[in-house]
Amino acid sequence: MPAAYDHYKKIPNLPAKISSKKKKPKIVALVDEDNCTGCQACVPFCPVDCIELVPREKYDTPIPPVQIRFNECIGCSICAHVCEQLAWFAIDMLKVPEFEADYGIQLTDTMDPPYGVVTAE
């Protein structure tokens, strides 16, 4: 079997329906915005539809990178696999306690607020 076929076999299926977070996950996705091409290949694969374009005001570029609404993410890692197979390595999966400490953001058992509670001064 051709190598390219094997490569694409690793791509997950698109979600049959969009679900939503039920409790705080153990890991969360974080996009390395400097490494993201903004191709949006990962966007339709997210089972909770929590990947979006960074607001255009943040970067002076025609195609902005994507970002995660952290507090809606269920930590499934699908976006990281899709990025790895179809684009780069622009998404890291971080342990939630480390993410919360490093970025000053508290995640909750609900999806509100979408980006988590900012705890950093």
Ligand code: SF4
């Ligand atoms: S697939 Fe990777 S490079 Fe493309 S938008 Fe998603 S995170 Fe960025």
Ligand code: SF4
């Ligand atoms: S890990 Fe990625 S695909 Fe899964 S819920 Fe979070 S952002 Fe969506």
